[in-house]
Amino acid sequence: MQLTLIVPELVWPEPDDRQTLDAVAAPGLNALLARSRRTRRPPQSLEATLADAFGQPVGTPYGAFRLLGETLAAQLAVEDAYWVCADPVHLRFHQERIILADSGSIGVELAEAQALAGELNRYFGDVGTFHVASADRWYLQLAGTTRLGEFDVPPLSAVAGRRVERQLPETAQTGWLRKLLNEAQMVMHGHAVNAERQASGRPPINSLWLWGAGALPPRGDSTQDGASSGMFDGVWSTQPLALGLARAAGIPTHVVPRDLDTLLAHAAPGTHHLVVLDELLGPVHYEDGDAYEAALNALETRWFAPLRKALARGRVTRLRLEASTAYALLAWDSGRADQWKLWQRPQTLAALAHDLAQGER
Structure with missing residues (x-):
């Protein structure tokens, strides 16, 4: 199974807020990101990130x-x-x-x-x-x-x-x-x-x-074609925009699974799924460091740590993790071989936030 995972506001937007960043223990996420190829683009909204995932042009309604x-x-x-x-x-x-x-x-x-x-x-x-x-x-x-x-x-x-x-x-x-x-x-x-x-x-x-x-594009328009969306076989989200984009493209929609194991139990081998995990959106927007810590720790347990193992074992063949953040739109791509690059040392989120704030790629 291939997985595209969108996690808005993955990185806390205040790099000098060590109280919040140091409270987060996410070894699975840290290792996952260290052994993935990262790209960086100018910051954009979650809405724009979702539109991009479905091949929508600038000016999406x-x-x-x-x-x-x-x-x-x-x-x-x-x-x-x-x-x-x-x-x-x-x-x-x-x-x-x-x-x-x-x-x-x-x-x-x-x-x-x-x-x-x-x-x-x-x-x-x-x-x-x-x-x-x-x-x-x-x-x-x-x-x-x-x-x-x-x-x-x-x-x-x-x-x-x-x-x-x-x-x-x-x-x-x-x-x-x-x-x-x-x-x-x-x-x-x-x-x-x-x-x-x-x-x-x-x-x-x-x-x-x-x-x-x-207004919605006419049916048959290339932007409504499922092929333009990256050929997702399923979209899992609570975001109405993500669900609407999927329905316009004729892609089945589902509620967000509780964890990676639940997704793997329902996703057939060889399929490509999009999952939107928006639990960090509210804590970041409302500057609630405690809620951010709790939400990220839950994501670490249910998604990030299991994902690293699933990639290494080939249960997930390809992963693209996208995060719209205050620093940039970040994307990490990884496959099975990448997760065996044990010489790539994990970086904490605090260190990542500092590097991003300094403009490092």
């Missing part, structure tokens, strides 16, 4: 593909509309700058999401329809033939917890959308949901992050 991976998709004509991710956020001023917090840090509840989206639909029904797939993932379905042209907005995962310079592109085609967003913020500000949140000391849900605009 993330909203449409992500929606295709939602349970909600069964109730909608996803292929016949133009979609925008409209995820709920909290904006606040800090030292004359705007800082964005996503739902993971402000705790949006599903009932709150549905109430706010319902109010937005009452105000903006002529523009489009807001759909709530989960408390933190909303979608705007544009009415009629409205299109946004070039829509260069980073995914929410790339801006959460960071300073925001602008929310939307300054183009003629998005002028009406900037106006809509301003009006939507006023509607959300005055809603009872936010009055209740503020009364209980919680930050209001006072804006939307609009990104990933576009």
Whole structure:
């Protein structure tokens, strides 16, 4: 079996935070990486990494593909509309700058999401329809033939917890959308949901992050062809975008297996599978070193240590491990012979983080 493993935020983004990095003991991962061939590219989002894995071009309509991976998709004509991710956020001023917090840090509840989206639909029904797939993932379905042209907005995962310079592109085609967003913020500000949140000391849900605009490519387009995706025989993920990209390409999707042994029990020899392990995403985004340590130790036990042995024994014939990190997009490729290069000395994650911060390849 060949395995492509995507593990976003594998390396803690603060190389000088020795308390977090030194607390992680991952000898299996350290040896696995030391005996693999590493490549380094400029940093990019998890969403872009997933799009690359499926052979998608620049400008991938993330909203449409992500929606295709939602349970909600069964109730909608996803292929016949133009979609925008409209995820709920909290904006606040800090030292004359705007800082964005996503739902993971402000705790949006599903009932709150549905109430706010319902109010937005009452105000903006002529523009489009807001759909709530989960408390933190909303979608705007544009009415009629409205299109946004070039829509260069980073995914929410790339801006959460960071300073925001602008929310939307300054183009003629998005002028009406900037106006809509301003009006939507006023509607959300005055809603009872936010009055209740503020009364209980919680930050209001006072804006939307609009990104990933576009429509699905027509069926038969090469970007929807399973062959362009690297010919995965199965995709295992909880990420709706990964599931949507797989479904568009006609690739079977599955829940993430508990560990490598479970995957090997279900994957036939000679097949190629994609597994997305996103357990480190939240701890890194919310700067929770203890949660990062716990999640990485669990991955070490269930995946990394067993993978090193499975490669050495030929149960996994080829491994590609990809990690979008603050330093770079990193990829490690390994086969059976590589894992017998015992002279390649393992490097700790602390040492790896230091080298990456220094720009070493």
